[in-house]
Amino acid sequence: MSSIPITRCQFLIPFTHIHDEIGAPTASLLEKFRLPSCLEEKADDFVPLLRAVSFAESAQRSQGIVDFGFQASRRLQYCHLSAKFRAMIGYSPTLFLALQQVCKWATLEDNVLDMWLERADDHIKICSKLVGTAGIAHLEHSQWLQNIFPIHIVRQFAGPDWEPATIAFEARYVPSIETRALWPHTRFLSGQFASWIEVPLSLLGLPGCAIETPLEFLDDEADPAGGEIIRALKLMLPSYLDEGVPTVAEVAEMAGTSARSLQRKLALAGLTYSDLLEAARFEKAAKLLRTTDAKVIEVAFASGYADPAHFTRAFRRMSGTTPRRFRNEARPR
Structure with missing residues (x-):
């Protein structure tokens, strides 16, 4: 796989x-x-x-x-x-x-x-x-x-x-x-x-x-073919974040493999499915904060967080700042 x-x-x-x-x-x-x-x-x-x-x-x-x-x-x-x-x-x-x-x-x-x-x-x-x-x-x-x-x-x-x-x-x-x-x-x-x-x-x-x-x-990207499963998952996961994130078993089924095999593949890259999911959530949230006027609570839900407070804590852990401050600093002055 x-x-x-x-x-x-x-x-x-x-x-x-x-x-x-x-x-x-x-x-x-x-x-x-x-x-x-x-x-x-x-x-x-x-x-x-x-x-x-x-x-x-x-x-x-x-x-x-x-x-x-x-x-x-x-x-x-x-x-x-x-x-x-x-x-x-x-x-x-x-x-x-x-x-x-x-x-x-x-x-x-x-x-x-x-x-x-x-x-x-x-x-x-x-x-x-x-x-x-x-x-x-x-x-x-x-x-x-x-x-x-x-x-x-x-x-x-x-x-x-x-x-x-x-x-x-x-x-x-x-x-x-x-x-x-x-x-x-x-x-x-x-x-x-x-x-x-x-x-x-x-x-x-x-x-x-x-x-x-x-x-x-x-700019040429490293490996534009994006054949590796990690890149494929990073591209695919944002489509599902607001509708119930797929479990590792569901994602493995999409890949035509077992959950254990998928987790082993991720482990070889030093990742877990949770790591990948957290990165996908952050990237989607950051994109929405930079490019839309959606409320922070709407960004939280769109990124797969049911609890806005949990979203703020996770976003701060990934970026070192709050979603609101990130938006203010990312927008053109």
Whole structure:
């Protein structure tokens, strides 16, 4: 076990919106798969990827939704990529360099997403694969998203109407007639070695509108792939803090391992689950105090504390100051 596959809540939101709009019981289905509610407030937090896929498949089957992954992908736009990911692309002077950045930093969106470029005679393939998910059913829901975002990225350089000549899926999945009708000039392939879209070589030199991005924002992080379980847990836990923190047994189940094995993995890094949980609570609280006007008691509840006094003591232990003073000192003067 090296990681828990996780994805940004942003990518689950369109599935829940569609489910809501047909009058289906979204809240209870999210609860069934131990996924957080109020996803709009947690768009940049993370949830277990395979539980999100299970939610989509269960909703599609029970409600008779055709091509759920495709319908959800239509509601996602370039702006829904993380800010750092968009900065990497916007800083690139050509489409080719942008695609290289996309491949390098793909794990900012899904921590097990591997992306690479393959060259053919007159085109390249932008390929993607979810590492460690071979044999898992119904990944076409995720693979629509894996393909739609490269399309949006190419459109930043080639124009908003650009469409790929080929869209391929790793899953053994064939889009419906209705879906194919919306892409009249695109062929669809299934059961491929990876999911991919085809981009003509002639487009690779297209210039972009390079933006001036702060260097610290573009700083390489140690291990951007974030494959280690500790980083995955730190990204995922904030999604759950206000709805009942998962126990170590629940988190182990999400990781597909035993609680004992998970605790051993953490111990090798000199941590306990409680240490990790306390750090996640502090980081979420600090972010809310810096960036919102929420009352301290609201920050406490959002960070997983039922007792505001307990929150203040824990925050002081981590930062050396009270939440109120931290906010005053963190805000621009």
